[in-house]
Amino acid sequence: xxxxxxxxxxxxxxxxxxxxxxxxxxxxxxxxxxxxxxxxxxxxxxxxxxxxxxxxxxxxxxxxxxxxxxxxxxxxxxxxxxxxxxxxxxxxxxxxxxxxxxxxxxxxxxxxxxxxxxxxxxxxxxxxxxxxxxxxxxxxxxxxxxxxxxxxxxxxxxxxxxxxxxxxxxxxxxxxxxxxxxxxxxxxxxxxxxxxxxxxxxxxxxxxxxxxxxxxxxxxxxxxxxxxxxxxxxxxxxxxxxxxxxxxxx
Amino acid sequence: xxxxxxxxxxxxxxxxxxxxxxxxxxxxxxxxxxxxxxxxxxxxxxxxxxxxxxxxxxxxxxxxxxxxxxxxxxxxxxxxxxxxxxxxxxxxxxxxxxxxxxxxxxxxxxxxxxxxxxxxxxxxxxxxxxxxxxxxxxxxxxxxxxxxxxxxxxxxxxxxxxxxxxxxxxxxxxxxxxxxxxxxxxxxxxxxxxxxxxxxxxxxxxxxxxxxxxxxxxxxxxxxxx
Numbered sequence: 001x002x003x004x005x006x007x008x009x010x011x012x013x014x015x016x017x018x019x020x021x022x023x024x025x026x027x028x029x030x031x032x033x034x035x036x037x038x039x040x041x042x043x044x045x046x047x048x049x050x051x052x053x054x055x056x057x058x059x060x061x062x063x064x065x066x067x068x069x070x071x072x073x074x075x076x077x078x079x080x081x082x083x084x085x086x087x088x089x090x091x092x093x094x095x096x097x098x099x100x101x102x103x104x105x106x107x108x109x110x111x112x113x114x115x116x117x118x119x120x121x122x123x124x125x126x127x128x129x130x131x132x133x134x135x136x137x138x139x140x141x142x143x144x145x146x147x148x149x150x151x152x153x154x155x156x157x158x159x160x161x162x163x164x165x166x167x168x169x170x171x172x173x174x175x176x177x178x179x180x181x182x183x184x185x186x187x188x189x190x191x192x193x194x195x196x197x198x199x200x201x202x203x204x205x206x207x208x209x210x211x212x213x214x215x216x217x218x219x220x221x222x223x224x225x226x227x228x229x230x231x232x233x234x235x236x237x238x239x240x241x242x243x244x245x246x247x248x249x250x
Numbered sequence: 251x252x253x254x255x256x257x258x259x260x261x262x263x264x265x266x267x268x269x270x271x272x273x274x275x276x277x278x279x280x281x282x283x284x285x286x287x288x289x290x291x292x293x294x295x296x297x298x299x300x301x302x303x304x305x306x307x308x309x310x311x312x313x314x315x316x317x318x319x320x321x322x323x324x325x326x327x328x329x330x331x332x333x334x335x336x337x338x339x340x341x342x343x344x345x346x347x348x349x350x351x352x353x354x355x356x357x358x359x360x361x362x363x364x365x366x367x368x369x370x371x372x373x374x375x376x377x378x379x380x381x382x383x384x385x386x387x388x389x390x391x392x393x394x395x396x397x398x399x400x401x402x403x404x405x406x407x408x409x410x411x412x413x414x415x416x417x418x419x420x421x422x423x424x425x426x427x428x429x430x431x432x433x434x435x436x437x438x439x440x441x442x443x444x445x446x447x448x449x450x451x452x453x454x455x456x457x458x459x460x461x462x463x464x465x466x467x468x469x470x471x472x473x474x475x476x
Contacts, residue, residue, distance in 0.1 A: 006342075019342055072345030098343040105336050171346060171355055172333035174259075204258050213336030214259045214329050216354060217434040223349035232442050239440030241260045 001027040001088060004096040005040065007052055013110050019098070029089040033076060034059060034066060036088055053112040059084040061226060064161030067168070068113055069100040074165035074224045082163060082226045102164050104173035106210045119210040120162050120178060126206035127199035128182040130191050141191070150188045157185035159227040166221035166229070172213030177221040179207045180237035181229045187240050197244035204241050262325060267438035269322040270431055274457070276315055277424075281464045287404055288471050295398035299391040302379060302400075323365050330358045353430040360427035367420030374407050408472035417469045421462040428458035 002025045010017030024043065027036050034056050041051035057065040066083035070076035076086045091097060099113065107115040132138060146154075160181035167175050183200055186192030192199070215234060222231050257265075283301065287294035301307050346355055353360070382388050393399035408414050432454030436442065441450075 008342075069341060072341065072343040073348055077348075100341055100343070103337050103339055103341055105338055169349060171350070173336040174333075176259075204260055208259050211336060212259075213333040214263060215438075216329075216333070216357065217430075217437045218350035218354035220346065220349040231437065232444075235437050235440050235442030238260055238264070238438060241258070242264060242440060245258075245261070 001029055001091070001093045003027055003036075003091065003094070005099060006096060007099045007113070008101055008109075009052070009112055010101075010109050011111065013108055013116075017109065017112075019100075027088055029087070031088050032059070032084055033068070033070070033086040033088065034084045053110075053114050055114050056084060061085045062161060064163035067102050067115060067117070067164055069098075069102060069168055071098050074102070074169040075163075075226055079223070080226055080228055082161070085226070102168035104164075104167050104212070106173065106175070106212050107164060107167060115164070117162070117164050119212070120164065120175070122210065123175070123179055123203055123206045124182060127195065127202040128186070129195075130186055131195060132191075144190050146189060153232075154185050154188035157181045157188065157229065157233050160185075160225075160229050161227060163226060165224050165226060167212060169220045169224040170213065170215075171218060171220065172216055174215045174221070175207050175210070175212040176215040176234050176237070177225060177229055177231070179203055180233035183237045183240055184233040187236065196240065197248045200237065200240040200244045201248060204237070262329060263438040266322065266325050266329070267435035269318045269325070270435040272314075272318045273322060274428070274432065274435075276318070277461055278457075281461045281468075284468045285464055287401060288468060291401040294404075295391075295400050298400035299398060302383070302391060303389055319365075319368065323361070326358060326361050351430065353426050354434070357427060357430060360423045363423040364420060364427055367416070367423070370413075370416060370420075374413070375403075378403075405472050405476045408469055409476040411473065414469050414473040418466050421465045421469075424465075425458050425462035428462070429455060432457055 002023070005022045005024060006019045007022060008017055009020045022040060022044075024036070024040050027039060031039075034054075037052065037054060044051050055065040055067055057063040059066075061082045061084060064082070066075075068075070068083045070083065070086070075081060075083050076090065078086050078090050101107075101109050101113045102115045102117075104115075106119040107117055110116050158181075160178060162178060164178070166177035167173050170177075183203055186199065187196050217231070217234075219231055222229065283294070283297050286297060391398050391400065393402060408417075433447075433451050436447075436450050
């Protein structure tokens with residue numbers, strides 16, 4: 001396949017970026033999108049130019065590192081895949097492909113296609129955990145009976161890899177799907193109940209503090225999420241937060 | 251950003267949904283009463299007189315309604331400004347229609363169109379009512395011939411084809427607004443379940459079509475019969 005790539009190039013977080021056009025030839029339709037980017041970078045290095053910076057790690061859809069807005073969609077035109085799982089056969093020979101970084105005030109561009117997603121880390125630090133005694137007397141998790149449907153829903157929520165596609169695709173750059181998945185995966189389990197109120201309040205407050213937008217319930221996040229995280233989690237977080245706000249004493 | 255006014259993003263959406271629910275109920279009763287004008291002028295006149303002179307409606311429900319309308323508008327604009335500032339640099343290429351409906355993405359447009367219509371609606375009906383009842387002090391509801399004036403005024407307003415057309419257009423925008431707003435309000439208050447959400451979605455679509463269509467039928471009926 002021969003392609004034209006229009007890629008966002010930005011030297012650093014303070015520099016003004018712009019889309020730059022590159023022609024690339026001989027791309028295998030069976031290669032992944034990141035392999036195509038590797039090929040481009042090899043070509044650039046051979047020509048003595050700066051390669052395109054982009055995040056990647058596991059390249060099997062579980063680390064949440066890769067983050068490209070491809071042809072107007074987070075992780076490209078395929079569904080339930082990350083950029084690393086996107087294959088070039090989804091594109092046509094001779095096509096022009098736009099590649100941009102996630103766009104959100106809370107995700108500032110560091111370089112080219114790399115954005116700073118540490119806002120998610122700070123939201124997690126605000127309450128996305130279960131405090132456990134690690135002194136050697138930790139109770140076996142299997143000792144606590146958990147209903148199958150609750151366990152399944154908790155697991156589904158826990159499949160969120162924190163890639164930020166929900167923020168990138170939301171017209172408001174809202175992080176509600178991510179935060180709700182993290183609240184839900186713990187709220188659904190008995191181990192998460194002890195800190196449930198504090199967790200919901202603190203994580204939502206941190207989410208707002210980071211500058212993410214409000215949720216308009218458009219459902220775009222659910223469609224573009226590579227793990228298919230459901231909007232049901234947002235409704236659950238709304239319930240958790242509202243009840244915590246009314247009943248919490250802190 | 252969001253906690254600067256002491257209210258979190260979820261709380262703001264919660265109150266937006268509550269005011270939306272209130273307006274949904276109001277619209278249903280408004281449409282029901284107006285629909286009476288199609289079937290019986292006497293019934294419409296007597297119910298209009300009751301609503302226009304009942305102290306509970308006038309001095310308790312009407313101020314709540316006015317607050318609900320302006321709160322919904324004000325909060326909608328505030329949320330829109332906040333949402334726009336959450337993405338200062340837009341995408342060079344974006345395909346929002348691939349993952350979300352036009353209605354859900356353009357609530358601010360359909361909402362503002364409905365609010366602009368409300369300005370016309372207040373000018374047509376609400377301000378003259380305030381003038382007659384509270385400035386002229388005429389609480390009888392009667393015209394010069396000694397009959398109730400409400401039905402006659404309604405027909406007079408819809409004599410104008412441009413006004414009727416503007417009303418019909420506004421009801422189309424109202425329908426588009428409700429298509430997303432109805433089910434979105436349930437989500438914002440945390441109500442979502444595999445069993446009931448499909449029912450709410452269908453009920454919302456039914457409401458979003460039936461109520462604005464009812465208003466359109468009323469406007470066109472009186473235009474034809476004026």
